[in-house]
Amino acid sequence: MQFKYLKQLLCLFLMMIVVYVPNVVFASLNKTIIFVPHDNRPISFKQTADNIRDLGYEVLTPPEELLGNRENPYAKPEELSKWVIENAKKADAAVISSDSMVYGSLVASRKHNLSEDVVLARVHNFEKIHQANPNMKLYVFGSIMRTPQTSEASGSEDANYYAQYGTDIARYTALNDKLEQDGLTHKERKQLKQYEQKIPKAALDDWLSRRQGNFLVSKNLIDLARNDVITYLALGCDDNAKYSQTNKERRALDNYGSDLSELKYQSVAGIDEIGYVLLTRAVNNLQGDIPFVSVHYAKGTGENTIPAYSNEPIKNSIATHIKMAGGMKVNSDKRADLVFMVNTNFDGTTGAANDLNNVYIPNENIIDFVNMVDEAVQANKKVGIGDITFGNGSDNALMFSLYGKNLLDKLNAYSGWNTPTNSTGYALAMGMGANYTDRVGILKMLEVRYLDDWLYQANIRQAVANRLNSMPGEGDYGNTKTRTLPAEKLATEALQKMIADYGLEKFEGQSYVADAQIRFPWQRMFEADIIFPEEKVSVEEKIEK
Template identity: 30%
Template sequence: MNRIVLLPLDERPCNIDYPEQLARLGGLPLSVPPLSLLGDKKRPADCDQLAEWLKQEAEQADSLIVSIDMLVYGGIVPSRLHHYSPEHCQARIDLLKELKLRRPELKIYAFNLIMRTPANSSNDEEPDYYADYGSSIFRYSWLKDKQEREELDAEERNEWNRLLKEIPEEVLTEHLRRRSVNSFINEYAIRLAQDNIIDFLIIPLDDNAQYGFSAMEQRKLLFLTEELNIMDRVYLYPGADEIGCTLVARVFCETMQYRPEIFVRYSSTQGPFVIPRYEDRSLNESIKSHITAGGACIADSSHEAEWVLMVHSPPVGQQQAAESSTAFADRHRSYFSELHFNEFIQAMRNYISKGKTVALADVANSNGSDHTFMKLVAKSGLLPELAGYSAWNTSGNTLGTVIAHGIIESYFRRPGQPLDSERLHRSREFYLLRLVEDWGYQAIVRSDVTKNILPGIGANYFDVAHVYEQVTATVREKLTEFIQTYLQDLEPDRIHLEQVEMPWKRMFEVGLKVKLDAKLD
């Protein structure tokens, strides 16, 4: 069986636990570095020790899944903070050449992000200067890109001139220098793919938009892949923390010689065409990328598909799209007229009744489930019938995760496939994890604790370190209540939270381990 070694994007559960769980579902042995070698948010991993670990593990591996951001910079956040030279970074990525030279049969699947330029002013994951100039740098990048593609109007020209005076020269110089180094490594990775050092490369656009530095770099890199005639082995599309899951699914498909056909069904008429928040292209185009990168393809009809991806899609995109914390009554008016919950749930029931494997991508809102919609799904009695679910963070994070799960799960649900009760049990635990984390935590508990608990204990959204035990205990209590309230059809007394942690000592993400007790007949 194909043995995988994963060098993750960072130390959080989404980048380690999710790929590990999916690999186990597929029967693929997967090893990851010990946490002691990895970093902690802004503190980079020990890149030298990781290189030694990777050399050792690669001796017995069949496939490597490598985050170049981890290999070169020590993680996703350190990739936005470093002061390395291009030569220093190239020396680190050249380890892949050494590994391929030692074992030419080793398959290397790599990914490296296009560095983001967030729209908000916060230094939580960015350099300190981003607290003062973050939104200005974002607007600068937006207008710089836009004026290279089309003419700015008078208001935009005035804003451009104001930004040139507002952003200190040394701040912009540092930001652009780091982007230049990171872009150099992306170009170098593409050339490693041309030389067959890297067998398959994904360059995800992290938290991006229609215009800006990310869009400019994406075009440059795309033109390079076209020039080198390797567009079939280098993918560029929006994403980040889900890529480990996507590449596990791809390795699974190649190992099993399996290329499933997936039929995609949307809840809103405009769904395929809207541009999700934090992304640069239509939802349908992103879905094509996630599916093909994962080793599958899109079916022309549900009849010929191995499984159906139900996409609860936003009726409107970008800044008008709702967050999971947005009250139903406060959403954009299109949520009340251009999205049909009942028809979509009826369609899910119809596909399931015909024996189709069905998984649900809930991307109508950003950063968590659509609580209104999921209450209706629970009321319909369909929760026990779904093969997979996801709704976390960005649209890309959600899609990559649920598509990877669906690809692996559909293989074992093929007609004539013997039932493996233990494997199915693990698959249900991953499904339950997604419901508890994406619906329970991201859509309900996170905002509740942030608004109603943290102010009274001297904490805030970005820092719960000094009240960590109290916050995790409160989150556990509220998630247990969520399970009992909303997961009634999934035998909630069998569902246990074995672990609740806040990986970066803040409220944005949570680390959970969900255990499903064995069913006693």
């Protein structure tokens, strides 16, 4: 009971801040949010914006041609800034990617050749946005440039030389970071010199100079938060590791912003999920609410798991994501608005969802985890799941077990896409947002994740990839080219069959799901867009055109 009153006092305090900050008129709120994602991928853009729209908010997004895409990651940052400034007076809050505003997109932040003068001028467009509407809350998220651990992991989304020297660059900078953190052995010092001699100076200089420019951009964003131009700044560590250039820069930036409270600035492992996390923060603030979140982990390594693509234990990332979204972590389920459960491997490893060991037969760890979920649901708790046993797709054993216990339509949130921290951050945001909609609205959000993360990413994607070479035309997994349409058709047929097999269209208010289709908007199979009847143009119609 005392905790209930504490929450009421916290929410009242939050509302008083909104009401009494000079020049802010609480009564004028229109529930309108500007959202600028870091590119036009479905998960970054449409799916995230739609989740907030489903809560009853108007979400203003820029014309898609102003955003970075696969063909043109550099986009139109100057026109994008003008669009935001023109629309600022319509909004109560804005959630904006600094990568889109400064470089053009997340991918462009890794490959650009912009001068220091250009990037800093674009950073200060945020001042113009603030001047256009000083009452608008300005939430900004940006990336600390990634360090792919291998050349293959780059996926052609870094400078061209990374395909040849990326693994060496990652190891060289990891040793430099280890030297700063813990020191090196004699053997490691010899390796450091060997990598320095092996990597072409021009390539290493280019990579480090771009990073230095991006680092300067991040420092300037911190300055804008310090000067109250930016209401709240979140910096995400794109793909990285415990020892990496990304982690090294994160520590330096955190030190630079150490005078700022967590209400102004935070950094975290992960980046693709942060747009949704900050949109949830905006909604919570506009609602005058601070959701309480309790967290549970599967047995074994659990909270101490350091997942793939991350430089910290998952418990640290989750704690930060909760704060970033405007929530508060609590220790008791009784007090929680969301009971968040994290599916991890017993040994703390992260597999790949398309691996052959992503089977449907549950092990003891999965059985125990699903029982824990079932108990919470039976106790009428609002349960969300962050599924991080595998990266880039769901754990089939988990999903089949949830299906077997009729729990899929009882959850409030789920995510198992892309990197583990992407999944946990996204699911946390969904679970907090679920407080502001009904069961049908929650199921609508869940359906997209089930179709994308489970059916497509963990199952259909690899099955279709295995048949690409038998299709007419040209194309492969990374660039489907002229095989895009037949691949979409085959994937759609498989998707609709699996939807029927698991009865996902029978969930309350979800009959439209039966006719869902798959698209590959970036002409690669790594991600998909899930198209529903009201927005689809059939594959057959596209072929005819």
